[in-house]
């Protein structure tokens with residue numbers, strides 16, 4: 001009987017039991033693993049299943065985080081995934097990665113691209129500079145562009161920087177890092193080209209146990225091809241294989257589910273690391289610390305004290321160079337459905353049972369599933385238009401040659417979301433995201449309720465809203481956490497003033513904050529999934545936005561135009577007013 005892998009991509013593969021040369025070899029490998037010290041506890045929890053590359057695989061039957069360990073021999077192999085006890089050292093700790101007998105091979109697929117140059121290679125170098133990579137690692141670039149190893153190194157070297165506060169040995173470190181970088185040109189759907197990559201990887205791995213990490217820094221339409229080829233032809237035969245997948249994960253619920261289904265033809269969920277780089281940002285990571293390790297915040301973290309929450313993303317440049325991608329997605333899919341919604345989930349979730357990845361992701365899924373799908377009436381969309389200022393002219397979105405002149409794709413959106421649970425009933429969560437605005441900033445703003453029976457209300461005049469407390473978490477730039485409070489102006493009279501209790505990171509922690517990609521790459525190497533998106537989280541996120549996105553497209557809703565470099569359209573003010581909210585980012589002093 002042949003097992004056919006489904007037709008998610010251009011080719012399908014079949015495996016026959018006759019190719020399993022000797023079944024007893026499976027069991028001798030199994031026994032070897034036990035002898036090598038793998039715990040019989042997890043061995044007893046595994047059950048057989050078919051694996052695309054190895055033909056036969058053993059997998060745990062419960063939903064705990066797993067880690068892939070594969071072994072092979074005699075022309076056939078077993079892929080084993082084992083359960084690690086919760087809360088203990090992670091399934092593949094960096095200390096294990098540092099094991100001198102094993103090698104880490106990182107392949108950046110789409111190495112010639114913008115993200116690879118701008119973020120991934122610099123992040124890998126930063127990790128190397130900080131001694132966070134295993135001693136024995138190599139980095140391969142893979143893309144269609146013809147390049148030699150030397151050309152790749154030249155390309156990468158242009159974007160590498162050493163930490164501002166630690167410049168010693170920078171040149172040497174760069175040289176050593178670059179010596180470990182190699183390149184292989186190939187087609188994304190060619191199993192043959194990935195088999196060639198496999199040969200090169202093996203050459204460098206020199207017979208040692210190898211763990212392989214693939215970073216898919218490519219457009220989404222070729223994700224499945226690459227996963228198919230990499231998993232069938234270039235996955236590790238002696239260690240784990242993991243794949244980091246960049247967004248977008250589909251365009252809506254259906255395409256996202258289909259993408260997940262296709263990826264799972266070749267990978268177990270535990271091998272898929274869906275990246276949302278906002279989860280790797282310092283202030284976003286700190287959100288849980290702030291909430292759950294300070295007595296003063298958690299008790300007020302509910303509808304009883306919080307009037308509204310605002311999640312604001314603003315960029316001071318347009319879609320320059322990325323119009324082709326952006327026009328298919330728009331700002332709601334590009335920023336809101338993922339980055340802002342992930343922050344919202346972390347902000348609003350209940351206390352997780354532990355800091356274990358699954359416990360946190362369980363809570364995020366719960367809160368996402370308690371939310372109301374967005375309604376058209378609670379959304380405003382905009383698009384930037386050309387604008388001239390001080391004899392400088394700024395292009396309209398539709399001036400981009402890769403964007404259709406009549407495009408209705410929003411480059412700006414504002415939305416009101418609601419969580420129908422006991423903690424957040426009736427509290428508006430307002431989101432605002434836009435490109436080509438007057439400033440670059442990402443913030444979480446929490447506006448608190450009025451002080452009941454405030455003794456000092458006469459001092460605030462008629463606008464009591466101006467006197468409420470506001471907690472601001474500025475994710476970027478100039479990371480900061482500050483609380484707006486009312487304070488007495490020093491002196492003999494009784495004059496009140498709005499002041500900030502301000503934790504400005506640059507003053508308190510005068511060192512460079514690692515880039516989000518550094519943290520996330522490190523986590524993926526360690527097998528830590530806490531900051532990556534699980535497939536049910538993704539489903540829940542798409543369920544909230546898909547009906548709205550369809551309606552916007554079907555009804556051809558025309559976005560409100562706003563000038564490049566402005567504060568955006570006026571629609572969001574009406575939306576906020578409808579929910580009795582005033583945007584917190586209006587004052588320039590903020």
Ligand SMILES: NC(=O)C1=CN([C@@H]2O[C@H](COP(=O)(O)OP(=O)(O)OC[C@H]3O[C@@H](n4cnc5c(N)ncnc54)[C@H](OP(=O)(O)O)[C@@H]3O)[C@@H](O)[C@H]2O)C=CC1
Pocket residue numbers: 110111112113114115116143144145188216217218219220222246247248325
């Ligand atoms: N750039 C960014 O700031 C961000 C990007 N992302 C995501 O990361 C991924 C990579 O982004 P980015 O680097 O900007 O993408 P690019 O458009 O630069 O593409 C990366 C590489 O993929 C290859 N490629 C491009 N288009 C095609 C195509 N139609 N068919 C086959 N190969 C193609 C090219 O390499 P070659 O021709 O050499 O094969 C290119 O260098 C995308 O999924 C993107 O959505 C996510 C967050 C931010």
Ligand SMILES: O=C1O[C@H](COP(=O)(O)O)[C@@H](O)[C@H](O)[C@H]1O
Pocket residue numbers: 277315334335
């Ligand atoms: O994912 C994306 O994020 C960037 C913004 O990331 P940041 O870390 O610079 O804030 C955005 O420009 C891009 O459109 C989007 O795809």
